[in-house]
Amino acid sequence: MITWITNVAINHTVLVYLAIFITTIFEGPIISVFSGIILKLGFVKLIPIVATVIIGDLIGDxxxxxxxxxxxxxxxHKYGKYFNLDEGHIKKVSKIFNLHKYKILLGSKLTSGLGFAPTILFLAGLSKVPFKKYFMTNLVGQVIWSSVLLSTGFFFSHLYGTLNNTFQKISLVSFTVIALILLVRYMTNKRDQLNDYLK
Incomplete structure (x- = not known):
């Protein structure tokens, strides 16, 4: 299976970019980190993969x-329950959003919305934010955020490759997992605090 995936990545790079583009629309951050890893491994090129993850994520926005x-x-009303969209939350967030819409959009992009990205992006459309300003704000944030995520994947893969023994590699992976868990917990706590505020 690994050999087959490797062969596809090497011989059918267009399919790799296409798959990354499609999945980035729905799950941008994780795919961006993964893209950094395969960039380091030489399966994709820098400019095309950067463009792919940025455009894919912006399409989702x-x-x-x-x-x-x-x-x-x-x-x-019809589909909100499937996407964590709540009318009450939207009404409360809209009061703050209308005062600081561009700062909130940029902050949401740089933090993946702390779990509220769909609400904020949906609210931008609902509030009739001019599309050009919406797009340019998200583009700036996306370029920064995608660069950070791609770099994270790239340098993790590079560091992993420089380690000489199994213990060092296990230690690196363990440290990374712990750091990710702490980050997720922090973001979850912030989201819960915002949820409590919106109740």
Whole structure:
């Protein structure tokens, strides 16, 4: 199986970019880190993979904007439960959002929304934020965020490759897992605090 995946990556790079593009629309951060790893391994090229993850993630942002702009609360009533969209949360967040919309959009992009990214992106469309300003704000944040995530994957893969023994590699992986767990817990706590505020 590993050999087959490797052969596909080497001989069918277009399929690799296409797969990354599609999955980035739905799960940008994880795929961006993964893209950094395969960049280090030489399966993809720098400029194409950077463009792929940025464009894929921005397409996802545009989809949320369009849903909010054209379908509004009707979409929340019908499908909100599947995407963690709550009308009460949207109404409360909108009061803050309308005062600091571009700062919130940029902050959401740089933190993956702390679990509220769909709400914020949907709200931008619902609030009729001018699309050009919405897109440019997200583009700036996306370039920064994608660069950070790609670099994380790239340098982790590089560091892993420089280690000489199994113990060092296990230690690196363990440290990384612990750091990720702590980061997820921190973001979850922040999200819960925001949830409590919105109740």
């Amino acid at each position: 545009i989809i949320w904007y369009v849903l909010g702009h054209h379908f509004g609360i009707r979409f929340v």
